[in-house]
Amino acid sequence: MTKTLRVLIVDDEPDIRELLELTLLKMGLAPVCAANVAEAKAALDGGGFDLALTDMRLPDGDGLDVVNHIGERGLDLPIAVITAHGSADNAVRAMKAGAFDYLQKPVSLAQLRSLVKSALKVEVPSARPSARQRLLGESPAIQEVLRLAEKLSRSQAAVSIGGESGTGKEQAARLIHELGPRADKPFVAVNCGAIPESLMESEFFGYRKGAFTGADADRDGFFQLAQGGTLFLDEVAELPLAMQVKLLRAIQEKAVRKLGASQEEAADVRIICATHRDLAARVEAGQFRQDLYYRLNVLPLRMPPLRELRDDIPLFADRLLQRFGGASAPRLTADARRALQDHAYPGNFRELENILERAVALAASPSLSRDDLQLTPCVEYSPEPGSGEPLQDYLDRVEREAIVKALEGTRYNRTQAAKKLGVTFRSLRYRMERLGVK
Numbered sequence: 026m027t028k029t030l031r032v033l034i035v036d037d038e039p040d041i042r043e044l045l046e047l048t049l050l051k052m053g054l055a056p057v058c059a060a061n062v063a064e065a066k067a068a069l070d071g072g073g074f075d076l077a078l079t080d081m082r083l084p085d086g087d088g089l090d091v092v093n094h095i096g097e098r099g100l101d102l103p104i105a106v107i108t109a110h111g112s113a114d115n116a117v118r119a120m121k122a123g124a125f126d127y128l129q130k131p132v133s134l135a136q137l138r139s140l141v142k143s144a145l146k147v148e149v150p151s152a153r154p155s156a157r158q159r160l161l162g163e164s165p166a167i168q169e170v171l172r173l174a175e176k177l178s179r180s181q182a183a184v185s186i187g188g189e190s191g192t193g194k195e196q197a198a199r200l201i202h203e204l205g206p207r208a209d210k211p212f213v214a215v216n217c218g219a220i221p222e223s224l225m226e227s228e229f230f231g232y233r234k235g236a237f238t239g240a241d242a243d244r245d246g247f248f249q250l251a252q253g254g255t256l257f258l259d260e261v262a263e264l265p266l267a268m269q270v271k272l273l274r275a276i277q278e279k280a281v282r283k284l285g286a287s288q289e290e291a292a293d294v295r296i297i298c299a300t301h302r303d304l305a306a307r308v309e310a311g312q313f314r315q316d317l318y319y320r321l322n323v324l325p326l327r328m329p330p331l332r333e334l335r336d337d338i339p340l341f342a343d344r345l346l347q348r349f350g351g352a353s354a355p356r357l358t359a360d361a362r363r364a365l366q367d368h369a370y371p372g373n374f375r376e377l378e379n380i381l382e383r384a385v386a387l388a389a390s391p392s393l394s395r396d397d398l399q400l401t402p403c404v405e406y407s408p409e410p411g412s413g414e415p416l417q418d419y420l421d422r423v424e425r426e427a428i429v430k431a432l433e434g435t436r437y438n439r440t441q442a443a444k445k446l447g448v449t450f451r452s453l454r455y456r457m458e459r460l461g462v463k
């Protein structure tokens with residue numbers, strides 16, 4: 026027989042306590058109630074709980090005191106906080122202190138169910154892959170990323186990964202997924218900038234047969250495909266405002282409705298998003314919804330650019346040479362090594378991969394010299410004096426020119442052009458759409 030799981034409910038309002046208690050009882054759990062921080066601490070010290078739910082506002086302190094107590098005592102217990110509507114700041118503080126999720130009042134039955142389900146999954150041990158397989162590097166900056174990834178993997182809250190293009194944001198997202206309790210469930214990666222606006226809703230939420238012309242069978246969307254697992258929203262800043270509203274609702278309600286369906290279905294997904302843009306600035310500019318920003322930016326993680334990992338470049342280079350050249354991989358001369366360490370890498374890790382893949386393919390001898398690397402000096406930002414060209418326009422122009430040149434050099438073969446530019450096919454397609462390159 027399986028053990029009945031004990032849940033501690035901390036809330037000072039008797040009505041809410043009762044409601045939560047009844048709901049948990051109906052779910053086959055054993056709730057225990059506390060009306061304030063002191064009672065909660067006493068109950069926790071008695072031990073034997075599998076989950077705790079606490080309100081944020083309590084008569085003798087707040088929910089954070091309960092979260093901190095669990096941390097200080099080293100109790101192995103997931104705790105979620107319940108916050109008043111619109112107090113995302115509190116939720117963020119609780120999450121940083123170690124809470125694994127939060128709910129906003131009024132709490133629905135569906136939300137509670139999905140929270141309990143994922144909380145109990147937190148306890149399930151999973152096969153832990155070596156973080157080393159995804160992100161190499163000994164520098165303090167990478168070590169810090171690995172430490173944080175491990176920590177974030179234990180939470181269910183949304184993670185927002187920032188960093189320049191090619192810094193390993195997707196790798197970090199996969200790592201967080203693989204280290205966490207959802208590891209044996211799907212990881213679905215979506216490039217938000219690459220989906221035409223008219224198809225967004227059906228791509229995210231799926232559709233029922235007959236929902237629109239051409240919908241000749243039911244189809245799952247990203248949320249259904251990621252059920253129980255992680256949905257990785259790459260380039261999240263590119264989501265149109267209308268879609269931001271729908272996404273926020275789905276995340277908040279933990280439920281989605283397929284196009285053409287009358288019923289909602291529960292969506293138990295963990296959201297990890299990434300962008301190379303400054304999301305806070307987009308919020309300021311009115312291009313990104315503040316409420317969604319708060320939802321997504323609960324746990325931020327920043328990927329360092331390669332120029333901050335200079336000491337690791339020889340290690341990266343050796344691994345990459347082995348990957349591309351196998352046992353007969355050429356070796357770098359001391360001068361080539363120095364040149365690699367001094368390079369600026371605007372394309373970050375992906376650019377380093379590209380440089381070495383090309384060098385291995387063209388290598389005519391067992392050693393690679395500085396010249397064999399064909400490092401191109403970085404273009405400097407030097408708009409005409411007084412032209413007043415904004416930085417973003419300048420960068421777009423440089424990017425457009427590089428893409429057009431690569432396309433022309435490959436007779437418009439996008440796969441080859443992407444390789445040449447050191448970006449993925451998806452990334453090239455997205456950039457072409459953004460810049461209007463036909």
Ligand SMILES: Nc1ncnc2c1ncn2[C@@H]1O[C@H](COP(=O)(O)OP(=O)(O)OP(=O)(O)O)[C@@H](O)[C@H]1O
Binds near residue numbers: 189197301
């Ligand atoms: N520290 C690292 N160790 C090993 N490989 C890395 C590291 N950082 C990045 N990479 C590699 O660099 C490439 C780019 O990584 P990834 O796609 O995760 O970057 P990204 O930041 O998501 O890029 P974009 O913003 O263009 O989508 C991948 O091949 C990845 O394996």
